[in-house]
Amino acid sequence: MHSIPSNTLHPLFERHQKEYEQKALDVLRSGFYIMGEELAAFEKEFAAYCGAKYCVGVASGLDALWIAMHLLGIGAGNEVIVQGNTFIAGVMGISKTGATPVFAEPDGHFAMDPSRLEALLTPRTKAVLVTHLYGMMTPMEPFVSFCEKHGLRLIEDCAQAHGAKYGGKSAGSFGDAGCFSFYPTKNLGCFGDGGAIVTDDKTLAEKIRIFRNYGSEKKYYNSVAGTNSRLDELQAGLLRVRLGHMDELNDEKNRIAGRYFAGIRNRKILLPSPAEDTENVWHQFVIRCEERDRLQQFLADRGIGTMIHYPVPPHLSGAYAHLGLGPGSLPVTERLADTVLSLPSFIGLTEEDQTYIIDAVNAF
Ligand SMILES: Cc1ncc(COP(=O)(O)O)c(C=O)c1O
The missing domain is CATH 3.90.1150.10 (Aspartate Aminotransferase, domain 1)
Incomplete structure (x- = not known):
């Protein structure tokens, strides 16, 4: 009798097991576990992979969505248009900022249907959150022009789409921010929880860097009430190995x-x-x-x-x-x-x- 699981991570780990184990040992022996060289190197490499100028690691995909939207000025009293057929994290990212999710129906490709946007627009609309669901890339053109026309923020949920492209351009590089999860089963997964935000906006990247680390630019000097959402050295190092493949x-x-x-x-x-x-x-x-x-x-x-x-x-x-x-x-x-x-x-x-x-x- 056949027994094929819906999913398993064993073959994936075993294929590059030696490299993962060596990297884990290197990090464990380094004596440095949070905000070190592995994270800095991963952020550089992943930004390049996505064709974005900056990448900031955070603790999860949900945090990436919440933090990016919060720092883009989305909050109480705002509405964010999101597709109905998405993983709930995107919706929770919106509600964590204090904003209200407004659901758009999908098209025949599992993507948000751009023809639905106009009807959902209100004076409270502040942003559109597009999910590249199942690793299938959303054609971004209509969303980019709609958001430009109405002065809205555009955020991409790329948790399932590391490396997907539209018109030769990578997921995460179309909007104000691209939000990634590195949950173990993702195409680029780590060995625990992890996430990242990519952006071309230098000011936003700096704000995220400060916010994720208790709102401090300089240790023990806290300029904003931030959070603790850091991608640790072990995960960043292991992500670098996986990114290489x-x-x-x-x-x-x-x-x-x-x-x-x-x-x-x-x-x-x-x-x-x-x-x-x-x-x-x-x-x-x-x-x-x-x-x-x-x-x-x-x-x-x-x-x-x-x-x-x-x-x-x-x-x-x-x-x-x-x-x-x-x-x-x-x-x-x-x-x-x-x-x-x-x-x-x-x-x-x-x-x-x-x-x-x-x-x-x-x-x-
Ligand atoms: C589309 C989508 N968005 C966001 C997330 C949230 O990521 P995380 O579990 O790392 O918080 C996931 C996966 O869990 C996801 O599939």
Whole structure:
């Protein structure tokens, strides 16, 4: 009997195990664990990877979103437009600033539908937060021009899209700030929690550097009431190792996606549809099926693990019940939540196992 998990990190770790272990030892022996050389080097390397001028490491993807929006002047009384079909962290980043999330429906590529923006604009709108969901890049042009036209901030949630591109330009380099998570399962993941903000805005980068470290530029002199949100030396060092292999790892994700595209032939299944002029990094490979729950069980019966990203859209979660958006308020988003299914697409998934998955999906 086959047993293919929905995800596993073992093959990914084992592929470059010696390098990770050596780096961990080096950092442990260095006697310096917070805000040192590894972080400074990683920030430089990751900014270059994203085609941005600056990168500031923080403690998580949620912190990256919250801190970037807060320091861009978003707060109580403001509204931020965010897509309905996103991971809830983006919405929590907005509400942590004191602002109110306003949900936009997605288009046929799982991305925010730019034709919905105008209708959601109010005098309180301060920003748009775009998520490059599943590693599929959002075509950014309409969002850049909408935000320019209305004097809004543009923030990108790139937690699932390290290295994705639109028109040859990287995720995170289109808006005022690009926010990344390095949660272990991300395309660029660390071995704990971590995150970063990339930007071309020098003043914003400086503000983030100060804010993440108790609002202090100089030790024990605190100019603003900041927070403790630092990417530690161990994680930064391990991220540098992984970053060195990013192209190889994203290529493998692409090959896995390519095999699904070539092999899945079932009229009950809708394959993902990347937007034009995008290079995608396939954080998840997400199919759609009207009989999603039955398909999930059918695959489970054949030893194939799958996941649902995400079963409850943020506007229907208990956390945002106070917004009063009941079922039916975002029909496109809710249809996706009821029909999406993520197939295994982890680094190290063998061709043989993938053929077995494809055959099972086609047999459904
Ligand atoms: C789209 C998206 N945004 C934000 C986050 C938050 O990142 P973190 O878990 O590092 O806070 C995640 C992942 O967890 C995510 O998938």
